[in-house]
Amino acid sequence: MAGTLGIFGICLLCAGVHMTSGMTVNIPDKVYKIGRGDNVVIPCTFTPSTSLSSISWTADPDIKDDPEINVVGYFTIGSKTKVYNKYKGRANMEVDLLKGTANLQLQSVTSADTRDYECKVQDPDDEEGRLSDKASLVVLVAPSQPICNVVGKAEYFQNIELTCRSEEGTPTPTYKWQSYNVNNVPRPLPLKASEQNGALSLVNISMDTSGYYICTSTNEIRSAKCNVTLRVDPPSLNMASTAGIIGGVVGVAVFVGIIICCCCYCRRRREKAEEYAMGTPEGGEFTDKDPEEREDDRDEHVNYEEERRVKSADRLDPPDDRSERSYDRRSDYDDRRDHYTDRRDDRSDRRERYDRDDRRDDGRERYDDRRDRYDDRRDHYDDRRDRHDDRRDRYDSDRYDSRDRPPSVPPNKPKEPRN
Structure with a gap:
C-alpha cells in the first residue's frame, strides 16, 4: 500500500513539473482606453x-478575413527590434528577457488605432504553453462641437424638431436637451416633448414654447454644447392669401372712389340747379326788399291763390273726394315748403362762406398794411443812416483838410523884433 502511494506521488510530481514548465503569456487588462x-x-x-x-x-x-497587421517584432538572435512600415516612427517594444516583459509603446494614437492587439512569443521547445494573449485598445475622441438646427416651421400649433449632432466622438456621445425661457430661467421640457438620438420633438407648439434650448453632447472624455433660440410666431400667410387680400383692398378702394366721384358729381349738379333756381327770372320784379322777403311774399301769394282754388273746388266735389284732394295738396304744400327751407339754408351757408372770405381778405389787408408800415420804418432808418454817414464824411474831410493849411496865429502872439 505504501509503495502504491509513493508511485502515485511521484507521478503527480512529474505532472506538476511538466505543467509548470509551459510558457505563459499574459496582458494584465483586456481593454485599454486612451485619448x-x-x-x-x-x-x-x-x-x-x-x-x-x-x-x-x-x-x-x-477587414475580418484579411491577414493580421504586423506592428513590431523582437528577435533574440542579435537582439534586434524591427518596426514595420505602417507603424514606423510611432511604435516600439521594450523587452526584458530576464524579467519576462515585452511592452508595446504607441505614440500619438489616432482613431484608426482602435483595434485588438496580440502579444506573441515564439519558443520552439514549448508546445503546450500559452504563447499569446490579446487586449483591445480604444482611442477615445472627445465630442466635436455639436450642430443644432430647427426642423419645421416655428409657428403656432405646428410640430417641430430640434436636432443636435456631433460629427466626431468615441465612444458615441449621448445627448441631453435643456430648456430656458425668454428670461433665461431654467424650466422643464414641455410635457409632450421627446428626446431620441439628439433629436428633441416638440408637439403643438405655442408662444410658451419660445425660449433658449441647449444641447449637451457627452462621452467618457468631455462634453460640448450648442444652443438654439426658438421664436414661435403666428401662422404666416401664403402668397395666394396675401394676393387675395391685396386684390380685395384695391377693389374696395376703387369702389369707394367711384361712389365718392358719383356723389361729388351729383352734388355739383344739384348746386348748379339751385343756383339757377335762385336767380331772378327774366322780366321779374325788382324791389327794395331782401330776396328772402320777396320769396316769402311770393309764397304767400301762391298759398292764397291755392287755398282759394281749393275752397272753390271743395264746394263742388263730394266730401270724400274733397278730403283726399285736400290731403294731397297739403302734402305738396309741405314738400314745397321743405324745399324752400332747404334753399334758404343753402343761401345762409353761402352767405357764411362769403363772410369768411371777407374776413380772410380783411386779414390779408391788415397784414399788407403792417408790412407797408414795416417797410416805411426801414426806409426811414436807412435815410437816417445815410445822413449820419454824410455827416461823418464831412467831418473826416474837414479834419484832414485842416492839416494841409498853415497853422493859425493867435491874436495875442507878440511880433518879432525888427533888426
Missing part, C-alpha cells in the same frame, strides 16, 4: 526561457 493624440503602453509578460526565438506584436486587420 486621441496621447501615448499608450500595453504591457505584456511571459515566462522567462532560454529557448525563445522571437517576440512580436500584431494588430487585427480592418
